Amino acid sequence: MASLSRALRVAAAHPRQSPTRGMGPCNLSSAAGPTAEKSVPYQRTLKEGQGTSVVAQGPSRPLPSTANVVVIGGGSLGCQTLYHLAKLGMSGAVLLERERLTSGTTWHTAGLLWQLRPSDVEVELLAHTRRVVSRELEEETGLHTGWIQNGGLFIASNRQRLDEYKRLMSLGKAYGVESHVLSPAETKTLYPLMNVDDLYGTLYVPHDGTMDPAGTCTTLARAASARGAQVIENCPVTGIRVWTDDFGVRRVAGVETQHGSIQTPCVVNCAGVWASAVGRMAGVKVPLVAMHHAYVVTERIEGIQNMPNVRDHDASVYLRLQGDALSVGGYEANPIFWEEVSDKFAFGLFDLDWEVFTQHIEGAINRVPVLEKTGIKSTVCGPESFTPDHKPLMGEAPELRGFFLGCGFNSVGMMLGGGCGQELAHWIIHGRPEKDMHGYDIRRFHHSLTDHPRWIRERSHESYAQELLRRLPPR
Numbered sequence: 001m002a003s004l005s006r007a008l009r010v011a012a013a014h015p016r017q018s019p020t021r022g023m024g025p026c027n028l029s030s031a032a033g034p035t036a037e038k039s040v041p042y043q044r045t046l047k048e049g050q051g052t053s054v055v056a057q058g059p060s061r062p063l064p065s066t067a068n069v070v071v072i073g074g075g076s077l078g079c080q081t082l083y084h085l086a087k088l089g090m091s092g093a094v095l096l097e098r099e100r101l102t103s104g105t106t107w108h109t110a111g112l113l114w115q116l117r118p119s120d121v122e123v124e125l126l127a128h129t130r131r132v133v134s135r136e137l138e139e140e141t142g143l144h145t146g147w148i149q150n151g152g153l154f155i156a157s158n159r160q161r162l163d164e165y166k167r168l169m170s171l172g173k174a175y176g177v178e179s180h181v182l183s184p185a186e187t188k189t190l191y192p193l194m195n196v197d198d199l200y201g202t203l204y205v206p207h208d209g210t211m212d213p214a215g216t217c218t219t220l221a222r223a224a225s226a227r228g229a230q231v232i233e234n235c236p237v238t239g240i241r242v243w244t245d246d247f248g249v250r251r252v253a254g255v256e257t258q259h260g261s262i263q264t265p266c267v268v269n270c271a272g273v274w275a276s277a278v279g280r281m282a283g284v285k286v287p288l289v290a291m292h293h294a295y296v297v298t299e300r301i302e303g304i305q306n307m308p309n310v311r312d313h314d315a316s317v318y319l320r321l322q323g324d325a326l327s328v329g330g331y332e333a334n335p336i337f338w339e340e341v342s343d344k345f346a347f348g349l350f351d352l353d354w355e356v357f358t359q360h361i362e363g364a365i366n367r368v369p370v371l372e373k374t375g376i377k378s379t380v381c382g383p384e385s386f387t388p389d390h391k392p393l394m395g396e397a398p399e400l401r402g403f404f405l406g407c408g409f410n411s412v413g414m415m416l417g418g419g420c421g422q423e424l425a426h427w428i429i430h431g432r433p434e435k436d437m438h439g440y441d442i443r444r445f446h447h448s449l450t451d452h453p454r455w456i457r458e459r460s461h462e463s464y465a466q467e468l469l470r471r472l473p474p475r
């Protein structure tokens with residue numbers, strides 16, 4: 001068992017060596033493939049008791065010959081979009097998942113949901129996700145999604161940060177989000193294991209919490225199916241059919257799979273890090289890159305039970321409650337690209353690069369000193385998609401009528417999933433979203449930029465790293 005402090009020492013002495021297990025050299029720009037599955041902290045993962053790829057077994061049910069909408073991808077975004085399409089009354093909606101639901105990025109998410117962000121639209125989107133996973137799905141299906149409401153705590157290590165949190169509190173008030181600014185002493189009472197010596201204060205949001213990826217997606221799929229939608233697993237989409245109308249406008253005609261095709265006027269690309277590949281099938285540029293994103297799960301910590309999740313923006317680290325342990329993660333200054341996105345990847349993880357990850361450990365130990373002597377139970381490093389301005393890609397692609405994007409979620413695709421799934425469904429049915437989604441609309445990028453791989457790569461890398469430095473006022 002390695003402790004966090006040992007991880008710090010090992011990384012300093014032998015930058016490329018894992019303190020939890022032997023690890024070969026790994027370049028910062030890595031083309032390395034996924035490793036064998038590691039211990040991921042969910043009780044109910046969809047992978048349990050199953051072999052590796054199931055695609056060879058064929059689709060989980062027969063394909064219909066026609067559909068009003070085909071959603072590609074059964075992760076957070078695909079399942080949320082399908083559910084909201086069905087809920088808004090869309091008939092003939094079909095979701096095609098290459099492998100099994102959640103097998104891409106979603107299965108290993110940390111699942112944190114903070115209700116406060118410095119944008120009124122985002123506060124509304126987050127509120128909708130929370131409503132869906134904490135109440136509506138359970139009322140509709142009788143199933144618990146795995147939502148845990150343990151609260152959230154934002155850390156302010158300087159006066160400016162605390163002022164930003166006070167502004168967030170005011171914004172939250174307008175939307176009915178309960179939050180409290182706490183003094184260091186009050187914070188210590190709430191979270192006795194926390195070091196508060198260097199704190200100006202904290203923002204406590206009691207109704208924040210954590211989503212369970214498998215529980216959320218299976219319940220969404222169940223609820224959507226009950227409303228007439230179809231979920232078909234083990235069915236990779238291999239092509240998009242396009243036709244050109246009398247005015248020269250390119251339009252979606254259908255999707256192709258190894259098991260037959262579906263005629264449809266509308267496709268939604270919710271394929272996560274594979275969204276660029278799906279876009280290429282349709283001649284649509286999807287400006288995102290795949291990068292490694294990680295957290296580690298500690299051994300048991302006495303006294304941590306029922307503590308809120310913690311986000312320390314200055315240290316760029318989060319501490320997520322994981323039963324009687326913590327998950328520790330954050331945004332690194334030098335994130336690693338996944339160069340060759342493999343379509344064989346399902347329920348997979350990468351080896352953690354400790355040299356990259358170590359920067360989070362010092363901040364975590366400073367905030368909760370008991371971590372220095374706490375062991376690391378598992379590492380979770382998976383692929384996630386990132387975009388040039390750190391905002392998702394949504395809406396109809398300008399190159400192809402009927403081809404919608406719901407991808408590029410920059411590590412917040414669980415918490416934004418419900419709100420964005422609802423907006424996307426509205427966009428498809430009514431031709432526009434209900435909220436002002438300009439900041440997420442794919443049309444914000446001129447085609448000279450979506451056609452510029454080097455710009456996309458460098459800006460996305462920079463935007464990820466800047467999350468570390470980014471401050472909270474509206475951008």
Ligand SMILES: Cc1cc2nc3c(=O)[nH]c(=O)nc-3n(C[C@H](O)[C@H](O)[C@H](O)COP(=O)(O)OP(=O)(O)OC[C@H]3O[C@@H](n4cnc5c(N)ncnc54)[C@H](O)[C@@H]3O)c2cc1C
Nearest residue numbers: 073075076077098104105106109110112237272413414415
């Ligand atoms: C370590 C880590 C921690 C995170 N923590 C948080 C967090 O605390 N809170 C939060 O909100 N977000 C978090 N995220 C981000 C969040 O998990 C993702 O944004 C979200 O899961 C992405 O969902 P998705 O549906 O876009 O993609 P995915 O889950 O990858 O789903 C895409 C699906 O498309 C399928 N697919 C691909 N190609 C095809 C094809 N040709 N045909 C059919 N299907 C196809 C794939 O198999 C996959 O299942 C974290 C991410 C990581 C990596």
